[in-house]
Amino acid sequence: MYLYNDLDKKLIGERVDQYREQTTRFLDGKLEAQHFLPLRLQNGLYVQRHAPMMRIAIPYGLLSSKQLRMLAHICRHYDKGYAHFTTRQNIQINWPQLSEVPDILADLAKVEMHAVQTSGNCIRNVTSDQFAGVATDEIVDPRPYCEIIRQWSTFHPEFAFLPRKFKIAVSGSIEDRAAIRFHDIGLKLKKANDGAVNFEVYVGGGLGRTPVIGECIAENISATDILTYLEAILRVYNLHGRRDNKYKARIKITVQALGIEEFRRRVDEQWQYIRQTSPSLPEAEIIRVANFFRPPAYLQKDELACNTLLQNQCRESRAFSHWLTHNITPHRVPGYAAVTLSMKPTGLPPGDVTEQQLDAIADIADDYSFGEARVSHQQNLILADVEKERLFSLWQKLDELNLATPNINTLNDSICCPGGDFCSLANARSIPVAEAIQRKFDDLDYLYDLGNISLNISGCMNACGHHHIGNIGILGVDKKGKEFFQVSLGGDAGYNGSIAEILGPSFPEEDIPDVIEKILQVYLEKRQENESFINTLLRIGKDSFKERVYA
Amino acid sequence: MHDIIKNSEVCVDDPWRLLTIDQLDSGEEVASFSIVPYEYWKEHKQKLLGHKTGIFIDSHEIPVFTVQELEQIPLIIINFPVFSDGRGFSIARILREKLGYAGEIRAYGQFIRDQLTYLKRCGFTSFQPGYSTDLNEMLKSINDFSDGYQSDSNGITAVYNR
Missing domain, CATH: 3.90.480.20 (Sulfite Reductase Hemoprotein; domain 2)
Known part of the structure; x- marks a missing residue:
């Protein structure tokens, strides 16, 4: 795992001091709420339904036991004894006191953690494959590149006030476990015949109100050029992204409006001179960082x-x-x-x-x-x-410890946002829906017979529960003040990327488990030998599902 | 006359005066230490180059200069219409790094003190808030960070090149 050097420690320490001073000024009435807003967001602090919510970064998902213990301490000492893992490899606590956040950040810094840029209109925590370094289908270990990108994007002076948030994901395997085509920038690592590492770069993907599958902007960017190339994309976005309408401010809209050709041309134009004025990433630096991710001392096993x-x-x-x-x-x-x-x-x-x-x-x-x-x-x-x-x-x-439920990749392993129980943006409560589905399908034999199915639930169209890319997606909507749920089918988070299509009119909460059951019945009736849910759906189309559900 | 922050100090009685398009259209003279909008400057640059004339760039403008022109421009002001409009950060870096501009780049408008440390790293050397504030207080935030991961025009070397 990466270990902080003196520079990392100094910068994170200065960030804690900076935020402590900003919090003091805010509490003393010397810093306006509108000005404090992006400052607290870029230190992970939202103001939520019940209390502030604090999002702590887990860079590309890696945690040491020391860090886990500190998170336990923070839950115990500053919160109500629990936390929530998010869909972007971060962790959230739901009940911190605004005045105590600088102390939480100081505690995190002791174990080389932070909440830097976990929210706000800036480059967010870079995410990756949870099986990096051990996966059997891995081509290039993404972790060293994630760490290099973490450093480059952290406290980047040019990109702290972007039009909107900006998310980068990196994958280095045959199967995409990081959903790279649904990020503002998705990076796929490749190895050339001579062993050189290159990136295939996707841009303009994302979920939210307008789900878009990222488009390939460059097929072969050398690893040593990746930072200047990222800088060029970010600069074009910072200059040309829309700032007049927050719902049209993500890079996906900029890419769509300009078209991928014109967007690529502008990026190349910036890149040509950035490459001349900024040094490229030396091979030696990639090796230095990669050394932090060397395999542990495995024993010889039969x-x-x-x-x-x-x-x-x-x-x-x-x-x-x-x-x-x-x-x-x-x-x-x-x-x-x-x-x-x-x-x-x-x-x-x-x-x-x-x-x-x-x-x-x-x-x-x-x-x-x-x-x-x-x-x-x-x-x-x-x-x-x-x-x-x-x-x-x-x-x-x-x-x-209740951590061995054998349901990974089954219907009951649903991705689910905190929803209306915690989040002030939500239209509907997503957690009770996830629970109702789990209770309905509690028979393991039935569950296992269904095979791998992703079921993703979001409490609103901001799509934190990734409902667009679930094989089955459920979205909470508000219908005349009542919570309803829209069901969609056919999402795929992998390299091919596909956005689920809405099945039809939405349902009241209590109907959802039965609706899911009908969908599954159709699958079980129509599937061919060993055919997964998504493949059956692709083969027969969604009409048979629709007919059954709305019969 | 107004006070500004320049080269990390409070600087009293800055001589520069901002001229609006309206003032210029109504015949106001472009005296030494005048700042004119970029659009106006483009039209009249033959006359203005070589004089002590500054240029005002709004955040939506992406200016184009030749190296020869830049050598004769003593001051470029970049406007922050709202503090959350981050385009000025990129404009300053383009001026400093792409175009090699060595003169004064000034942040003007609604930027806040908490942005000073990043503004400085992007190449701004002076700061003129468009609202009344205690500049000595504002100045305290300019060195919130003593170092950085990225290279900048203040002599910080990128972490991967050290």
């Missing part, structure tokens, strides 16, 4: 013996077998596995975690996974480097 052991353990416990099938991801090193801790047990808000769980996960990470954990944009936690021989004992420990 893969076959490990698998035999697991098979025997599965025969003894059906529950373990379920967990092994659903919550384990193959690892590139023999005898190791990546484990996903489900933050989606039935009846609790998806992504929520208690301070006791955070402390316990820290101990488990130390014991089982080299002291490190990751957060996924699906709001789950991952222990990336667990010995297969120890999976059974890990499962027992996680089960006691």
